[in-house]
Amino acid sequence: MKTDVMIWTVVLAIGSPASAKPAIGQPADTVGLRHELAKIQSQIEEAAVTYDETSGDALRDLLGFRLQTLRTTATLVEQRLQAVGGEVPLPAAIEVVEPDELRANALRQTIDSLDVEAAGSLQPTGLAEGDEPALDDASLARLLNLRAVLTAEYVKARFGILELRTHLLRPELTDIRFRSQRDGEWIWFDLEWDTSALPKPAGAVQGVFLIVDRFGMPKLRRTHQIVERLMPNEPYIEKGLGFEYIPFREDHVWVRGSRPEDMSARFEVESIIYVDGTRVDF
Numbered sequence: 001m002k003t004d005v006m007i008w009t010v011v012l013a014i015g016s017p018a019s020a021k022p023a024i025g026q027p028a029d030t031v032g033l034r035h036e037l038a039k040i041q042s043q044i045e046e047a048a049v050t051y052d053e054t055s056g057d058a059l060r061d062l063l064g065f066r067l068q069t070l071r072t073t074a075t076l077v078e079q080r081l082q083a084v085g086g087e088v089p090l091p092a093a094i095e096v097v098e099p100d101e102l103r104a105n106a107l108r109q110t111i112d113s114l115d116v117e118a119a120g121s122l123q124p125t126g127l128a129e130g131d132e133p134a135l136d137d138a139s140l141a142r143l144l145n146l147r148a149v150l151t152a153e154y155v156k157a158r159f160g161i162l163e164l165r166t167h168l169l170r171p172e173l174t175d176i177r178f179r180s181q182r183d184g185e186w187i188w189f190d191l192e193w194d195t196s197a198l199p200k201p202a203g204a205v206q207g208v209f210l211i212v213d214r215f216g217m218p219k220l221r222r223t224h225q226i227v228e229r230l231m232p233n234e235p236y237i238e239k240g241l242g243f244e245y246i247p248f249r250e251d252h253v254w255v256r257g258s259r260p261e262d263m264s265a266r267f268e269v270e271s272i273i274y275v276d277g278t279r280v281d282f
Contacts, residue, residue, distance in 0.1 A: 029159060030084055036155055037077045043148075044070045058250075062141035065217070069148040076152075076161055095162040104158040107150050114147045146215045153216075165282040168272065169205060169230070170194040171265040178245070178256055187255055188242035191265065198232040201275040205230065210266045211255060219263070220251040229275065 047070060051063040079094060118140060155161065176189040209224035222243065230236055246252050255263070271281045 030081065033077055033081050033084070033159060036158075037074060037081065040070055040074045040077065040151065040155075043151075044074060047144075059137055059141060062138065062145060066141070066145045066148045069145070069152060073148070073152040073155055076163070077155060077159075080159060080161055097160045097162045099160040100157040104154055107154040107157060111147055111150050111154060114143060114150070118143050118147075142217075145217060149216050165207070165269040166266065168197050168269050169207075169226075169267050170197070171209070171267050173211070173260065173263065173265045176255075176260050176263070183244075185245040186242050187245050187252070188240060191238045191241065193226075193230070193236040193238070193267075195230050195236060196233050198230060200232065202230040202272055203227075203275045204273040205269060206271045207267055207269040210268070211263050212266055213254075213258070214262055214264075216266075218266075219254045219258075224267070 044067065047063065047067045051060065051067055054060055054063055076094065080096075083096075156163070171191045171193050174190045174192050176187070179186050179188060205226045207224060209222045210218045211220040212218050226236070226238075228236065243252075245256060269282055271279065273279045
């Protein structure tokens, strides 16, 4: 990979979208949606072949993440197209907002730079005799994973697609620490939840809590429930969450060995029950 300049370019490009505004009367770019869907489907086919032809659990895990990310992005685009055509309404998990052209352009530029970096390894036949690909298999897989993540963000920014399951509740890691105790070694962390996207008070939420790296790649996944009243625009604090450290688990080792500034948190809502009794499953 390139220098820290590249890293910070990616981080800034991924950054949180601008405050979402409903796209009332916003015409959908159906030609652009179909074009983007065709490109993503082509990438899915290539990624599936590579995954099937690869051995080694660690490398297959990396390739599998890319494949799943691309498939999820394709589903988003398909759902948006179906809604435009009047075939089916948008699912409850998706909302249409104003496209963010500036963010989409920044993401597109970063994706293009990744394509340039990967070109030598993706097309080894273009190398001079005796040359080696610039990236080994694992490094190339990580780069393509990053590209898949950025493609998802680009599609959402360009076409104004908001995934409510990752937007309703946004956690911030306010502290993370490692402690040796009588009953073993533990990783503890504190969270502050941004509830500003909640449409109304909630009484219970269930989903998947993720710790991700600077590129947005999930490094740790844990199921998580909040059974407390959550009020819109009132931050919710959780302290003393944790898990026992297992040294042969790759996800635990990554969290243990990484600096707090190199990680952040994300939450994917699976089900939410509002105080008025209504329930939404994603």
